[in-house]
Amino acid sequence: MSTSRLLTQEFEYFAPHTLKEALDLLYKYKDEEVKILAGGTDLLVKMKTLDMKIDYLINLKEIPELKAVETNNQGLKIGATVPLSQLERREIIKEKYPALYEGIKSMAAIAIRNMATLPGNICNASPAGDTIPPLMVYEAQLRIVSKEGERLVPVEDFLRGVGETIIRKEELVSQVIIPAPPSNSGSAFSKKSRVKADIAKINLAIWLEREGKTCKDARIVLGSVFIKALRAKRAEGLLKGEMVSKELLTQVARQAAEEIKPIDDVRSTAEYRTTLARVMVEDTLKLAWERAGGELEG
Amino acid sequence: MMEEYPIELTINGEKIVSTAKAEESLLRFLRRHGFYEVKGGCEKGDCGTCTVIMNGKAIKSCITLAGQANGKEILTVRGLEKEESGRKLQESFVQHGAIQCGFCTAGMLMTAKAYLDENHQPNKVEIRKAISGNLCRCTGYKKIVEAIYAVAEENQKSK
Amino acid sequence: MSEFKIVGKPIPREDARAKAKGELKYADDFSLPGMLYGKVLHSKYPAAKIISIDTTKAKQLPGVHAVLTARDVPHNETITRFGQSAEVGKGFEGLYRVLADKKVRFRGEAVALVAADTEEIAEEAAALIEVNYEPLPGVFDPVEAMKPGAYLVGEGDSNIICKFGCSQGDIKKGFAEAEVIIEDTYQVPFVDHAYLETEGGVAWIDEKEVINIRVGSQVIEHFRDVAEVLGLPHNQVRYIGTMMGGGFGGKEDITVETYLALLTWKTKKPVRLFYTREESILCHSKRHPFIMHYKVGAKKDGRLVALEAELISDAGAYPYLSPWVNLYATVNAAGPYCIPNVKINTYCVLTNNTFTSANRGFGAPQPNVAYESLMDELAYKLKIDPLEIRRKNCITTGKSLSTTGQVFNTYVALPEVAEKAWKALGETKKVEDKNKRIGRGLAIGLMSYGRMTFLHDTSRCYVRLESDGSVLIRSGIPDLGGGQVSLLCQIAAEELGVPMSKIRIYYSDTALTPLAGTTTATRQTYMSGNATLKAAREIKKRIIQKAAEMMNVNPEKLVIGEEKIIVKYDSAQYLPLLEVIKACNTEGIELFCEAQFKGPFTMVPDLSNIRGTIFPDFTFGAQAVEISVDIETGQVEVLKLVTCYDVGKAINPLSVEGQMEGGSIYGMGYALMEEVVMEKGVTLTPSFSEYIIPTAADVPEVEAILVESGGGLGPYGAKGIGEPSCSIIAPAILNAIYDAVGVRIKSLPATPEKIIRALKKHYFEGR
Amino acid sequence: MSQFRYISPKTKEEVLKILEEEKSEACIVAGGSNVLPYIRDKIIPPKLLLDISGIEELNYIKKNGSNWRIGATTTISDLISSKIIREECNILCQAAEQFADPLVRNKATIGGNLADASPAADTAPPLLALDAGLEVESKGKKREIFLKDFFLGPRKTALQDDEMITGINFKSDSLNKPGCFIKLGLRQAMAISVVTVAMVLEIEENRVKDIRVAMGSVAPIPLRLFNAEEFLKNKHLNDDLIEEAKNKVYEEVNPISDIRASAEYRCYISGILFKRALEKLTNQTS
Amino acid sequence: MKKTEIEFTLNGKKKKVEVKPSDLLINLIREELYLTGTKYACGIGECGACTVLLDGEPVLSCLTLAITVAGKEITTIEGLAQDEELHPLQRAFLEQGAVQCGFCTPGMILTATALLKEKPQATEEEIRDYMRGNLCRCTGYVQIIKAIKSCTTGGEN
Structure with a gap:
C-alpha cells in the first residue's frame, strides 16, 4: 500500500551548493536510482503514490547560480530552480511571452507554483504539462549539463513520450533559454480542464508572426492530445504566407484538430477532445493574431 | 547531548529495543515507554507500587537501573492476564474487594504472582510477610491477603 | 424495603477490574504532545523575608519556557x-496565597514555578533561581505562638486564627458535685496522609481557551478558585478529575492545580507537574497536632458530671481548613457521652510549620484520643469495667450531644456496637514469651457524615436510560478509592432493574458532569447517593407508569427488576424493560433525569458557644483491640482488632468493610508509628523510610462487624463510614497498652521508646 | 545535564580494568537499591555507573570443608533460599529474612550491603560475628580485609578507588556454635533497624568458651563488641553476670539520636538485645 | 537511517531538530513540533490544507521534505496571531462566518495572507483565482472570499 501521508522509503539526500558538486554526484551515482529535486511537486507525489524507488536525492535549490533569471535582447535565460510563481510575477514574461505567462497561471495553485519549476515541468514530460506548448512555440532550448560538458536541445526534441525525455542520468537541465520574439508577433495559450487549476484536457499555445495582413510564420502546439506535446505542422503550413481571415483561421483550426491523436482517459474522450481542439485553436488563433497587431475581417 | 546506551528487553512478551539514560530507573524507563500501569509512589524503594516481575522475581523497578533489565523478561500487571495464574489473581482481587484506590494494586498483584509461583501452600501469615514490601494505605491489607490466599487455596485444590 | 437485587450485595466495584488490569489512567498516566514539565521551587527556610528573586539564569537555560514568581500571578492572594x-463569613475564610511573596511562612512553601521541555531541565532551572532570603526567627510551637508578643507568622496582629466554644450546664457546679476528678494533657502529632499516589496532574488549554486540568482532586469545585487566581471567568477553567490513588483529605485543598494552570496559561503548552514523595510530605497539608488539656468529673458509680477541655491546635503556616477542622474537634470534644456540665474551648494557631488541614477524621480523631483515654482512667480508678463505664454514660436514642445539644432522634447504636466489639475479641490469646504482656482496649465514638448544615450542601446526578436498556450516569463525584463512583452505579442498577454491567458512568468533570460536591466529610454516599436515587426513581416512575398503561394494571402493583417490569406476586406477568423503553421513546417520554439532593440547611452558629444542629447526622462505632507489649523493648504488637459500626445500610458490604478495615489500620498507624517530625519547621521525615506506615506484616487479624440499623439519612438508610472508621482506634490501642503494662501513653505515636521510658523510668532518669 | 554513564561488564576482569581507569569516577552498582536513591537525592554526583549485577562469576555460595565463600553479587534472597546457609549458617539466614522486604531482597546483594557501609546494614553484624573477611580485588591485585577493619565510618570503607569487593569468606569452626540475629525495628518489614545484634556462642561445661557479638545501629559503624566478649569468656553464665555484661555493652556502644530512636533508648536496647541473644543461645545449647 | 540536524525558524522561533531525508515537513511540524494547526488532507498537493508559508510564500508542507527547510523561515497558522491579537484575516474569517468545519481554514488563511501581501487591493476575481488551490467542502467559498475581500485595502464595502 502506498501512503500519501509519509515517504516510506529511505534514501540518501544531498544538497550541493555548486553546480559542479551536483554534477559530480550525478555522475557518481549515474548507475543507481538517483533523482533530482527541484520543486518536488511531481517527484514527491510519484514517490508517495507510485512507490518510485530512489536511492539518492539531489536537491538543486541550494545552488545559487540555478536561481537566476537573466534577460537581455537575445531573450530569457531561466535558472533551473526558479519557481514558476516568480516567473508569472515578471512583467517581461507577461508582456513578451503571454502564452508562457498564461500557461503558468493556468497551472495548479499558487502554493504549487511557489514550488514548481520550468525544468521540473518539462522533465516530468507529462503530455499535459502546461508550460510545454508555450515553450515549444517560443522555440525554447534547454541547457543540459553534465560533468562532461553541456548541450543545447530544443524542448521539442527533448521530449520523447509520456515521462520520457532524452536526458541521461548524469545530466541535468540547468537553464531554459527562450529567444526574444520578434516585435510583430503574438502568442496565446488556452486550456480546458474540468475545473480551474486542474490537469488539462487540452492545452495549446500558438505563436504567429505578422507581416501586414499576412501571417509570416506560425507555430501551433497542442498538449494532452498525444504522448507528448504535438506540433500541428500542416495547420501551420496552411497559415504561413497567407492573408489572415476568419475563414482561414477556421480552416486552420479544423486542420489542427485533424492532426491530433488524442486518447480516451478519465478526463475526456478522444472525440470530445477533437471537437474541443478545433474550437480552442480557432479562438486562440484569433487572440494571437490580435496580439500580433493583426485585424480580422469577414 | 545526553549519553544513552542501547537496551533490549522483553516486556509482557513484546520485544522492546530502545535506549536508556545511564541513571534512568527501570520505572522511569517503563513509563517513558507507555507502561503507565507501573506506578511510582516514592521512587526510592519504600512503597512497592512500582513492583514488576523480572525473570520470575518480583522487584521494585524504581531502584533498578533500566540497564539491569537488559536482556531480561519483564512482566507488568498488564501482562498478567496472559497467564492463568495471573488472571486468577486479578479476578480474586476484584471479587474480594481487595482494591480500593488501586494505586498499590498493580505492584501488589506482581508480588503476589511471583510469590505464589514459588510457594504453593502459604498460610495468611506467610502471605502477609510476602507482601510486606508493598504498602497499601486504603484496605488495611485484610482483603488483599484473603484474595491471595483464596487463589493459593484454589490452586491447591486443583492439584 | 423490598428485597434488593444489587444493593447490599458484596459485588465487585465498577472500577476494580480496570485497576486490577493496570488499565486505569491516574493523573500521572497521561501525556500530551509537546507537553512541558513543571517544577515548583520551594522555600528553604520556614520563616524568612524574601529580599529578591532573580530568575534570569533560570530563564536563560535552553529548554525553559517559563519561570514564574508571585509577581506573575494575576491574583496571588484569594x-x-x-x-x-x-x-459562611470571615470566620471560615483563610488566605490562599499561590506563591510566597515578600515573606515565607513554612519550609516548602512554593516560591516560584518553572516549565521546561524535560523534567531534568525544569529541575535544573529551579535550582538556578536565585532567591535572596533574610531568615526570620519564626515560631514553631502553638502555645508559644499564642503568647502576646510572639513572632507573627502572617500579616495579622495575632497568630490565633480561630476560637470556638461550646458549653452546657454549669461547669463549676458540675465539678463541685464530682466525686472523682481526673485531669490530664494529651498530645497528638502532625500526620501525613501517605496516599501512594502523590499530587499531580496535566493541564492544557483547549481551542475554547479553557484551561483543562486533569488532576486527582477531592474537590473539583476548586476550578472556581483557580479561575479567580487567573482572573478568568469560572467557565474558563475545567477540572477533569481522575480516580485518585488515595486522598484521605490531602487532596481536598488545592494542591498542584493552580501551578499547572499558571504554567499552561503562560506557556500555552500542555504542562505536567507531579510532586515527588518528598515534596508531597513537605508541602501538602498535615493532620493537625493538638495539645488537649482535659478535666473530667464523675460520681463514684461512674456517672459523668462534668467535662472541661481546652484544645490548642497547630494550623501551621496558613489557615486552609483549620477553622472547620477545629469546629469538628470542638463538637467531638466531649465524645459520645451524656454529660450535664460541659465547657470546651478550642484555639487554632498559626506557626511556621507545614500547614495543616483536612485529614481523614477531620478533627475528630484528636479529641477522641483524649476523652477515650480519660474514660479508661476513670474506669480503672473506679474499678469499673471499660465497657460498663461507657454503657453507663454513652448517648442513646433520644439523648443529645453534650457539646452542641443536638438531639438524636434516630437509633443510636452505641451500646450495641460497644458490646459487639468488646465481645468479638473472644478468648485472650496466650503468649509464650515471658517478656510479653497482653492487654485489651476499647474505645467508642461518633462522627458526623455530611457537611456542616450551615454550608447548605447539595449534590446532583444525571441518569439516562438508553434505548437499548443500558444506563448512562453523569456525576461530578470524585473517587478517592472508596468506591464512590461504583456506589452510584449500584444505586442506579438497583432502581432501574438492570445489571451492573449495563451501567456506564462519567464522573468528576466540571464541564460535563453535574456537580456532585466534594468527596470529603464522608458525604458522598449520603449526598450523591441520594441524588442518584432521586434521578433513578424519577425515571423508574415514568417507566412503571408507562408499563401500567401497557399492561392495564395499577402502577402500584408493578415492580422493576432483572430488566423486566413485573406484576408484584405474579412474576409470570411482566413486560421486558426494552419494550417499555421503546414505547416511552415512541411517545417522547423522557427517560433521563438530572436530580438535586439538598441536605438540611441551617444558619451559621454562634461560634463562641456552638449550639444546636450543625451536622445532618452521625455515625456511631466502637473499636476494640487486643495487643501484646514487650516489657523489655516496648514493642507493641496488635494481635486482634475489632471494628464495629452502625453503617445504617451497607450498600456494598465489600466497600464498607474495606473502609472499616482500612480505616482501622490508618488509625493503627496513627497510634503506633506515624509522625511527621518537624524541628523548627524542618521536616525530618521526608520520605517513606522515615515516615513509616503499617505494612502487611504489621497488621493483625481484623474483624469488621457491620450493624445495619437502616437509620441513616443516605439512600436505603445508609450512613457514612469513610472517616468515622479511623477515628477511635488510637485510644483503643492506648487503653490496651495501659491494660497490658500499666503505663498511660499520652502523646502519639506510642513508640516502643515512649513505652519503655514510661516503664523504666529509673533506668532513664539515671542517665 | 546528565553526565552519568553506564556500563554493564560481563566479567570481573572487565570491571577491574574499568575501575583501574576510572577510579573514583566509577560507582559500582550491584542491586541498585541504595545507589538509585542516592542518585535521585544527588548524593552521588554524575559518574560512571558500573553495573556488576550481571557478573555471574560473583554469584555463588560455596563451602569447602570449613571454608565458606560467598560471592559479592549474591542476593539476599539467594541467601534465604540457600539450603546450606539455612542449615549450616542460620545466623546469616536470620539476618537475611529480616532484611528490608522480599522485593528488595530479590535485588540487594551481600557485597552491596557491606560496601554501602551503613551502620544499620543488616548483614554486617552476623558477618562480624562470623569473623568474616572480604576478598577485595583491583586490577592484578587481590587482598583480604577483615570485616572488622573494613568499616571506617558511615558510608566510609577501607576500599581503594580501584578496588571492589568480590567475595566474603569465613570459617565454619565458629558455626559449630549456634548463632542468632535479633533486629529491633519500628515495624515488621521495610524497617531500618533501631538496633540489631548478632551473636555466636560456644558453651563448654557451663562456661563461655567462645563468644562473638556484633551490633548494628549503635555506633557510626557496625560494631564488634570485643570488650563484652572478653568479659564473658571463660565465665559461668548467670543472671548477675549477664547484667554486668550489659554494662560492658553500654560502655562499648556509642549510638546517635535520630528520627527512629534516641541514643539513650538505643543504648538501653543494645543491653536488652545482648541479653536476649545470650539467653536464646544458652537455651538452645542446653 | 541517518538523521541530520537542521535549524530553521518556526513562527519566529529558532528550532533545532533531527530529521531523516524522507521526513516530510508536515509531519515534522505536526508530530515532532506538535503544531497541529497544519492539516493533512490529501498528501499529494491537491487540496491546500497543509499550506504553510516558507519564507513568506505559501507552499505545501505535504510535498516538502523537512530537510530542505534548513535555514528557512516557516510560518504556520499558529504563528499568525500576535499574542492575544488575532491576525486581521483570522478575525475576518470569524466575522464573516468563513469557518465551518475549520479543516481548510489554516491553509486558507495562510494562502490569503500571501495574497494580501502581493495584492493588497485584490479584486474578488483575483482572490478566487489566487485561492483556487485551497479546497473547501463546507462553505461554498462565498464567505471565505468575502472575508478575504474585507481585508483588502478599501475592501470593507
Whole structure:
C-alpha cells in the first residue's frame, strides 16, 4: 500500500551548493536510482503514490547560480530552480511571452507554483504539462549539463513520450533559454480542464508572426492530445504566407484538430477532445493574431 | 547531548529495543515507554507500587537501573492476564474487594504472582510477610491477603 | 424495603477490574504532545523575608519556557473555599496565597514555578533561581505562638486564627458535685496522609481557551478558585478529575492545580507537574497536632458530671481548613457521652510549620484520643469495667450531644456496637514469651457524615436510560478509592432493574458532569447517593407508569427488576424493560433525569458557644483491640482488632468493610508509628523510610462487624463510614497498652521508646 | 545535564580494568537499591555507573570443608533460599529474612550491603560475628580485609578507588556454635533497624568458651563488641553476670539520636538485645 | 537511517531538530513540533490544507521534505496571531462566518495572507483565482472570499 501521508522509503539526500558538486554526484551515482529535486511537486507525489524507488536525492535549490533569471535582447535565460510563481510575477514574461505567462497561471495553485519549476515541468514530460506548448512555440532550448560538458536541445526534441525525455542520468537541465520574439508577433495559450487549476484536457499555445495582413510564420502546439506535446505542422503550413481571415483561421483550426491523436482517459474522450481542439485553436488563433497587431475581417 | 546506551528487553512478551539514560530507573524507563500501569509512589524503594516481575522475581523497578533489565523478561500487571495464574489473581482481587484506590494494586498483584509461583501452600501469615514490601494505605491489607490466599487455596485444590 | 437485587450485595466495584488490569489512567498516566514539565521551587527556610528573586539564569537555560514568581500571578492572594454554596463569613475564610511573596511562612512553601521541555531541565532551572532570603526567627510551637508578643507568622496582629466554644450546664457546679476528678494533657502529632499516589496532574488549554486540568482532586469545585487566581471567568477553567490513588483529605485543598494552570496559561503548552514523595510530605497539608488539656468529673458509680477541655491546635503556616477542622474537634470534644456540665474551648494557631488541614477524621480523631483515654482512667480508678463505664454514660436514642445539644432522634447504636466489639475479641490469646504482656482496649465514638448544615450542601446526578436498556450516569463525584463512583452505579442498577454491567458512568468533570460536591466529610454516599436515587426513581416512575398503561394494571402493583417490569406476586406477568423503553421513546417520554439532593440547611452558629444542629447526622462505632507489649523493648504488637459500626445500610458490604478495615489500620498507624517530625519547621521525615506506615506484616487479624440499623439519612438508610472508621482506634490501642503494662501513653505515636521510658523510668532518669 | 554513564561488564576482569581507569569516577552498582536513591537525592554526583549485577562469576555460595565463600553479587534472597546457609549458617539466614522486604531482597546483594557501609546494614553484624573477611580485588591485585577493619565510618570503607569487593569468606569452626540475629525495628518489614545484634556462642561445661557479638545501629559503624566478649569468656553464665555484661555493652556502644530512636533508648536496647541473644543461645545449647 | 540536524525558524522561533531525508515537513511540524494547526488532507498537493508559508510564500508542507527547510523561515497558522491579537484575516474569517468545519481554514488563511501581501487591493476575481488551490467542502467559498475581500485595502464595502 502506498501512503500519501509519509515517504516510506529511505534514501540518501544531498544538497550541493555548486553546480559542479551536483554534477559530480550525478555522475557518481549515474548507475543507481538517483533523482533530482527541484520543486518536488511531481517527484514527491510519484514517490508517495507510485512507490518510485530512489536511492539518492539531489536537491538543486541550494545552488545559487540555478536561481537566476537573466534577460537581455537575445531573450530569457531561466535558472533551473526558479519557481514558476516568480516567473508569472515578471512583467517581461507577461508582456513578451503571454502564452508562457498564461500557461503558468493556468497551472495548479499558487502554493504549487511557489514550488514548481520550468525544468521540473518539462522533465516530468507529462503530455499535459502546461508550460510545454508555450515553450515549444517560443522555440525554447534547454541547457543540459553534465560533468562532461553541456548541450543545447530544443524542448521539442527533448521530449520523447509520456515521462520520457532524452536526458541521461548524469545530466541535468540547468537553464531554459527562450529567444526574444520578434516585435510583430503574438502568442496565446488556452486550456480546458474540468475545473480551474486542474490537469488539462487540452492545452495549446500558438505563436504567429505578422507581416501586414499576412501571417509570416506560425507555430501551433497542442498538449494532452498525444504522448507528448504535438506540433500541428500542416495547420501551420496552411497559415504561413497567407492573408489572415476568419475563414482561414477556421480552416486552420479544423486542420489542427485533424492532426491530433488524442486518447480516451478519465478526463475526456478522444472525440470530445477533437471537437474541443478545433474550437480552442480557432479562438486562440484569433487572440494571437490580435496580439500580433493583426485585424480580422469577414 | 545526553549519553544513552542501547537496551533490549522483553516486556509482557513484546520485544522492546530502545535506549536508556545511564541513571534512568527501570520505572522511569517503563513509563517513558507507555507502561503507565507501573506506578511510582516514592521512587526510592519504600512503597512497592512500582513492583514488576523480572525473570520470575518480583522487584521494585524504581531502584533498578533500566540497564539491569537488559536482556531480561519483564512482566507488568498488564501482562498478567496472559497467564492463568495471573488472571486468577486479578479476578480474586476484584471479587474480594481487595482494591480500593488501586494505586498499590498493580505492584501488589506482581508480588503476589511471583510469590505464589514459588510457594504453593502459604498460610495468611506467610502471605502477609510476602507482601510486606508493598504498602497499601486504603484496605488495611485484610482483603488483599484473603484474595491471595483464596487463589493459593484454589490452586491447591486443583492439584 | 423490598428485597434488593444489587444493593447490599458484596459485588465487585465498577472500577476494580480496570485497576486490577493496570488499565486505569491516574493523573500521572497521561501525556500530551509537546507537553512541558513543571517544577515548583520551594522555600528553604520556614520563616524568612524574601529580599529578591532573580530568575534570569533560570530563564536563560535552553529548554525553559517559563519561570514564574508571585509577581506573575494575576491574583496571588484569594481566599480558601471548598465548594460551599452558602456564604459562611470571615470566620471560615483563610488566605490562599499561590506563591510566597515578600515573606515565607513554612519550609516548602512554593516560591516560584518553572516549565521546561524535560523534567531534568525544569529541575535544573529551579535550582538556578536565585532567591535572596533574610531568615526570620519564626515560631514553631502553638502555645508559644499564642503568647502576646510572639513572632507573627502572617500579616495579622495575632497568630490565633480561630476560637470556638461550646458549653452546657454549669461547669463549676458540675465539678463541685464530682466525686472523682481526673485531669490530664494529651498530645497528638502532625500526620501525613501517605496516599501512594502523590499530587499531580496535566493541564492544557483547549481551542475554547479553557484551561483543562486533569488532576486527582477531592474537590473539583476548586476550578472556581483557580479561575479567580487567573482572573478568568469560572467557565474558563475545567477540572477533569481522575480516580485518585488515595486522598484521605490531602487532596481536598488545592494542591498542584493552580501551578499547572499558571504554567499552561503562560506557556500555552500542555504542562505536567507531579510532586515527588518528598515534596508531597513537605508541602501538602498535615493532620493537625493538638495539645488537649482535659478535666473530667464523675460520681463514684461512674456517672459523668462534668467535662472541661481546652484544645490548642497547630494550623501551621496558613489557615486552609483549620477553622472547620477545629469546629469538628470542638463538637467531638466531649465524645459520645451524656454529660450535664460541659465547657470546651478550642484555639487554632498559626506557626511556621507545614500547614495543616483536612485529614481523614477531620478533627475528630484528636479529641477522641483524649476523652477515650480519660474514660479508661476513670474506669480503672473506679474499678469499673471499660465497657460498663461507657454503657453507663454513652448517648442513646433520644439523648443529645453534650457539646452542641443536638438531639438524636434516630437509633443510636452505641451500646450495641460497644458490646459487639468488646465481645468479638473472644478468648485472650496466650503468649509464650515471658517478656510479653497482653492487654485489651476499647474505645467508642461518633462522627458526623455530611457537611456542616450551615454550608447548605447539595449534590446532583444525571441518569439516562438508553434505548437499548443500558444506563448512562453523569456525576461530578470524585473517587478517592472508596468506591464512590461504583456506589452510584449500584444505586442506579438497583432502581432501574438492570445489571451492573449495563451501567456506564462519567464522573468528576466540571464541564460535563453535574456537580456532585466534594468527596470529603464522608458525604458522598449520603449526598450523591441520594441524588442518584432521586434521578433513578424519577425515571423508574415514568417507566412503571408507562408499563401500567401497557399492561392495564395499577402502577402500584408493578415492580422493576432483572430488566423486566413485573406484576408484584405474579412474576409470570411482566413486560421486558426494552419494550417499555421503546414505547416511552415512541411517545417522547423522557427517560433521563438530572436530580438535586439538598441536605438540611441551617444558619451559621454562634461560634463562641456552638449550639444546636450543625451536622445532618452521625455515625456511631466502637473499636476494640487486643495487643501484646514487650516489657523489655516496648514493642507493641496488635494481635486482634475489632471494628464495629452502625453503617445504617451497607450498600456494598465489600466497600464498607474495606473502609472499616482500612480505616482501622490508618488509625493503627496513627497510634503506633506515624509522625511527621518537624524541628523548627524542618521536616525530618521526608520520605517513606522515615515516615513509616503499617505494612502487611504489621497488621493483625481484623474483624469488621457491620450493624445495619437502616437509620441513616443516605439512600436505603445508609450512613457514612469513610472517616468515622479511623477515628477511635488510637485510644483503643492506648487503653490496651495501659491494660497490658500499666503505663498511660499520652502523646502519639506510642513508640516502643515512649513505652519503655514510661516503664523504666529509673533506668532513664539515671542517665 | 546528565553526565552519568553506564556500563554493564560481563566479567570481573572487565570491571577491574574499568575501575583501574576510572577510579573514583566509577560507582559500582550491584542491586541498585541504595545507589538509585542516592542518585535521585544527588548524593552521588554524575559518574560512571558500573553495573556488576550481571557478573555471574560473583554469584555463588560455596563451602569447602570449613571454608565458606560467598560471592559479592549474591542476593539476599539467594541467601534465604540457600539450603546450606539455612542449615549450616542460620545466623546469616536470620539476618537475611529480616532484611528490608522480599522485593528488595530479590535485588540487594551481600557485597552491596557491606560496601554501602551503613551502620544499620543488616548483614554486617552476623558477618562480624562470623569473623568474616572480604576478598577485595583491583586490577592484578587481590587482598583480604577483615570485616572488622573494613568499616571506617558511615558510608566510609577501607576500599581503594580501584578496588571492589568480590567475595566474603569465613570459617565454619565458629558455626559449630549456634548463632542468632535479633533486629529491633519500628515495624515488621521495610524497617531500618533501631538496633540489631548478632551473636555466636560456644558453651563448654557451663562456661563461655567462645563468644562473638556484633551490633548494628549503635555506633557510626557496625560494631564488634570485643570488650563484652572478653568479659564473658571463660565465665559461668548467670543472671548477675549477664547484667554486668550489659554494662560492658553500654560502655562499648556509642549510638546517635535520630528520627527512629534516641541514643539513650538505643543504648538501653543494645543491653536488652545482648541479653536476649545470650539467653536464646544458652537455651538452645542446653 | 541517518538523521541530520537542521535549524530553521518556526513562527519566529529558532528550532533545532533531527530529521531523516524522507521526513516530510508536515509531519515534522505536526508530530515532532506538535503544531497541529497544519492539516493533512490529501498528501499529494491537491487540496491546500497543509499550506504553510516558507519564507513568506505559501507552499505545501505535504510535498516538502523537512530537510530542505534548513535555514528557512516557516510560518504556520499558529504563528499568525500576535499574542492575544488575532491576525486581521483570522478575525475576518470569524466575522464573516468563513469557518465551518475549520479543516481548510489554516491553509486558507495562510494562502490569503500571501495574497494580501502581493495584492493588497485584490479584486474578488483575483482572490478566487489566487485561492483556487485551497479546497473547501463546507462553505461554498462565498464567505471565505468575502472575508478575504474585507481585508483588502478599501475592501470593507
